[in-house]
Amino acid sequence: MNDDGGVLDRYVSLVDDEAAFRAACERPLPSVVRVNTLAADADRVARAFDEEGTEYERAGWHDGIFRMADRSPGTTWPYAHGWVHGQEEVSCLPALALDPEPGTRVWDTCAAPGSKTTQMAAQMDDTGVLVGNDTSLGRLSALRHNAERLGVTNLVVDQQDARNYSLNGFGFEEFDATLVDAPCSCEGTIRKNPDAFDTWTLDHVHEVAGIQKGILRRAVQATRPGGTVVYSTCTFAPEENEAVLDHVLREEDCEIVEWDCPLESVSGVTEWHDEEYDPSVARATRIYPHHNDTGGFFLAKLRVGGDGDGDAAGDDAAEGSEVTA
Amino acid sequence: MSDDAAGDGAPGNDGSQFDRLPATAAEREVEGRATRAEVLDWWRERFGVPPETFEDHTFWEKGKGKIWVFADDLPSPQEREGVGMTVLRTRQEHWKPTTTAVRKWGHLARKNVIGLSSGQATAFAAGHDQDLPEWDGDWGYLIATHELAGDRVPIGVGLYLYDELRSVVPKGYQEELPDLGE
Numbered sequence: 338m339n340d341d342g343g344v345l346d347r348y349v350s351l352v353d354d355e356a357a358f359r360a361a362c363e364r365p366l367p368s369v370v371r372v373n374t375l376a377a378d379a380d381r382v383a384r385a386f387d388e389e390g391t392e393y394e395r396a397g398w399h400d401g402i403f404r405m406a407d408r409s410p411g412t413t414w415p416y417a418h419g420w421v422h423g424q425e426e427v428s429c430l431p432a433l434a435l436d437p438e439p440g441t442r443v444w445d446t447c448a449a450p451g452s453k454t455t456q457m458a459a460q461m462d463d464t465g466v467l468v469g470n471d472t473s474l475g476r477l478s479a480l481r482h483n484a485e486r487l488g489v490t491n492l493v494v495d496q497q498d499a500r501n502y503s504l505n506g507f508g509f510e511e512f513d514a515t516l517v518d519a520p521c522s523c524e525g526t527i528r529k530n531p532d533a534f535d536t537w538t539l540d541h542v543h544e545v546a547g548i549q550k551g552i553l554r555r556a557v558q559a560t561r562p563g564g565t566v567v568y569s570t571c572t573f574a575p576e577e578n579e580a581v582l583d584h585v586l587r588e589e590d591c592e593i594v595e596w597d598c599p600l601e602s603v604s605g606v607t608e609w610h611d612e613e614y615d616p617s618v619a620r621a622t623r624i625y626p627h628h629n630d631t632g633g634f635f636l637a638k639l640r641v642g643g644d645g646d647g648d649a650a651g652d653d654a655a656e657g658s659e660v661t662a
Numbered sequence: 663m664s665d666d667a668a669g670d671g672a673p674g675n676d677g678s679q680f681d682r683l684p685a686t687a688a689e690r691e692v693e694g695r696a697t698r699a700e701v702l703d704w705w706r707e708r709f710g711v712p713p714e715t716f717e718d719h720t721f722w723e724k725g726k727g728k729i730w731v732f733a734d735d736l737p738s739p740q741e742r743e744g745v746g747m748t749v750l751r752t753r754q755e756h757w758k759p760t761t762t763a764v765r766k767w768g769h770l771a772r773k774n775v776i777g778l779s780s781g782q783a784t785a786f787a788a789g790h791d792q793d794l795p796e797w798d799g800d801w802g803y804l805i806a807t808h809e810l811a812g813d814r815v816p817i818g819v820g821l822y823l824y825d826e827l828r829s830v831v832p833k834g835y836q837e838e839l840p841d842l843g844e
Contacts, residue, residue, distance in 0.1 A: 376765075377811075384811040389840040414810055417787055417817070417837050419765055464718070466734050469744075477743050482834070485747045488766040490719065491733035494744030508737045 344524060344534045348573045351606060352625055361626035366528040370410045370421040371429055371452075372401035373487045374459045377420040379403075385415045398599045402426060419487045424452040425529070427600070427624055427634035431518055431569040432456040434596050434638045440465045441513040444559060446499040446552050449476030451483040453518055458489040468512075470495045470502065500551035502559060511561040519549040521570035521577050525633025528626060542576050549581045557589040562643025566591065569636040573625075575609035578635040582621060583614040590642030593620045598636075601628040605637065680722040680730065680745045682738035695723055696752040704750070704757055709805060710772030722746070727753030731763070758803055761818040761835055768805040768816030775805045776820060776827065780842040783808035786829045787817055789836035795825040803830075810842070 345359060352358040372379045379401045386393055391413050392406035403421070415421045432453050437443045439462040448454040448469030458467055469484070469492050471477050477494055484492045497503065499517075504510060522542050527533045549570070556566045570577055582593060582605070605621030607614050621637035673691045675681070683698045684690045690697060698721050702713040722730045722738070722745050732746030749763040768775070776797060778786055785792055786806050797804075799822075806820040806827070818831040829836075 381811045381813075388811060388842055391840075412837060412839060414839055414842070417835070417839055418810070418815055419762075464733050466736070474743075481744045484744070485760075485762045486835075488747070488762060490731050490746045490766075492744065492746065493732075493736070493740070493742050495742050506737060506740060 357627035368405040371424040427631040435567040444512040444515040450479035515556040515566045521572040525571040566639040579618040593617045596638045679739040680724045683721040784841045791828045794827040
């Protein structure tokens, strides 16, 4: 049993079924892999698992997600060939929401260790320019390793503070789409990391919220008018979710747009502890562990303001891609 | 490119940045650097991989002889932590493809490909060397494959010398995998 130190009590008023919420947070998380479509399609992965006797169950909501029955995916042939990557189900959502297109320029602000980054590389069909940024060299090494393992060639790995990220040296001035999978207090990963609450403090929540606001603001600034920014965290705290969106809506030219979440979810909250947020934060998505037997998650899709193609990836994206060597 | 580590103003190889390979030897400024044409020729000559495979890609050197392949184009040099993925080790007598490059493009190879039985494939993936006197092709770096899900699938790079196939699968990629049987 996890000692949550009372952290979960904070969110009881937000969930529909307290008992189911608490019970789900106690259970270990299923082992899940995502198919790396750069290397193999889902049916080929299924056939290979069948041939070697690896048991799995395919997720009903997504063709390329397999829940592993027992064997660690690392000791299977599809893993050894880079056909699959261990990635939690909810963690597949941000890239699906961003939906980056082939040949475009995409920025992953906090990319390491790269599950979502490599998923986006596959969505882009390994073309265009995908910039995977992070601050820690150790985590960047994991990002590089995962990208290599999965055969990703459209990734530039960069080490900058995302809050004042510079595009100098790329030969282009803005991205078509940006993912902010922000560092957070990770409350939603309690099923994977039973000690996630050990170091939890409200001060840390507020501190990390400040960083999140800075990164999301820079993401909106660095994305072209009409482009898409997705903001996600694996935490329940509204301070790190809706409050961050509320701040950026006030400071930058952008709006929150609807998206079709393929998993059971609820709307973002517009009030929390005497704070009231912009009503459009209700378009954000909250996922609690008992909804789909996953980790907890938060996600919002934003459209950057100004005149521009509303599509995250314009047909004109190739324009200006000439560079001077 | 403005590295004068050689001390005489001649451009040298700067290990801290990614430099795009020159197209041909005529455009080479850094001594010993492979050219794009040489890289394409090498893949064609060693493995029969068609040069068009890399038509849209650019090649970069960072560090001594380590070549990276990137899906698009960018101004050179790039001071980054990574540009694409590693593809080839040059600046040595026998160029060596990376495990990841062979896994990505090895299915396009038409020669110097060795098909392993299920037991041999399991041993190879675990990093074991094995006697394989029946191979009568070239010595040197080969692409080792096995049968999986109805196709020949590349596992990694082998080094064939004196009737022996050495697995040069890097430690980080070595794994004890199931023997798929007959």
